Amino acid sequence: QSALTQPASVSGSPGQSITISCTGTSSDVGSYNLVSWYQQHPGKAPKLMIYEGTERPSGVSNRFSGSKSANTASLTISGLQAEDEADYYCCSYAGSGAWVFGGGTELTLL
Amino acid sequence: QVQLVESGGALVKPGESLRLSCAASGFTFSDYYMSWVRQAPGKGLNWISYISSSGSSVYYADSVKGRFTVSRDNAKNSLYLQMNNLRAEDTALYYCVKTLTSGIPDYWGQGTLVSVSS
Numbered sequence A: 001q002s003a004l005t006q007p008a009s010v011s012g013s014p015g016q017s018i019t020i021s022c023t024g025t026s027s028d029v030g031s032y033n034l035v036s037w038y039q040q041h042p043g044k045a046p047k048l049m050i051y052e053g054t055e056r057p058s059g060v061s062n063r064f065s066g067s068k069s070a071n072t073a074s075l076t077i078s079g080l081q082a083e084d085e086a087d088y089y090c091c092s093y094a095g096s097g098a099w100v101f102g103g104g105t106e107l108t109l110l
Numbered sequence B: 001q002v003q004l005v006e007s008g009g010a011l012v013k014p015g016e017s018l019r020l021s022c023a024a025s026g027f028t029f030s031d032y033y034m035s036w037v038r039q040a041p042g043k044g045l046n047w048i049s050y051i052s053s054s055g056s057s058v059y060y061a062d063s064v065k066g067r068f069t070v071s072r073d074n075a076k077n078s079l080y081l082q083m084n085n086l087r088a089e090d091t092a093l094y095y096c097v098k099t100l101t102s103g104i105p106d107y108w109g110q111g112t113l114v115s116v117s118s
Helices: none
Strands: A009-012 A018-023 A035-040 A047-050 A064-069 A072-077 A086-095 A098-101 A105-109 B003-007 B018-025 B034-039 B045-051 B058-060 B068-073 B078-083 B092-099 B105-108 B112-116
Touching (some): A047 A064, B018 B112, B034 B105
Antiparallel strands (some): A035 A047, A086 A105, B092 B112
């Protein structure tokens, strides 16, 4: 149950696009279409932004999109806005009832 | 709307026990798997437990296996986490999490803080 690998931080200017990667293994990200992404603002609970790799829950902006290739999933945020500044976490099913999160990525707006 | 309210967090000494509760409302609790996820101060998210809708199947992270027990009471719309032999590294904010039908963690409570220190 090793954590998924995410960059510690990414940054972008308002209006730009950024992509956060989430690298796992053939036992988790590579084996299941059960990758999700969460946004967490300081002092708040995480919020689901993307599920099953590419799906957006109702109410989540279409500026958020997800993709997956082999053992790596990605979250892209387009048209960056001030309220997007937060921590982002990926999560994947790892088999046998276990789930694993990434270490988290801090998004900073320049 | 979905509401998850955790309770039971406290300051305890190493080796002691604690029971967390999560009161659920706004959805048909008995239809969904539930998870517990924790977050140490200033750190990332860590999945620790997952329970089926009926409670018949339970799963644990290696870090808590043998010490923590997850259970649920569908008649009371409640989820529980019994934590025994607590260690300093168990210090964290513990979140109760509703899952999607796929099992993906979906809606999160606000968390309850567990501190383990001598």
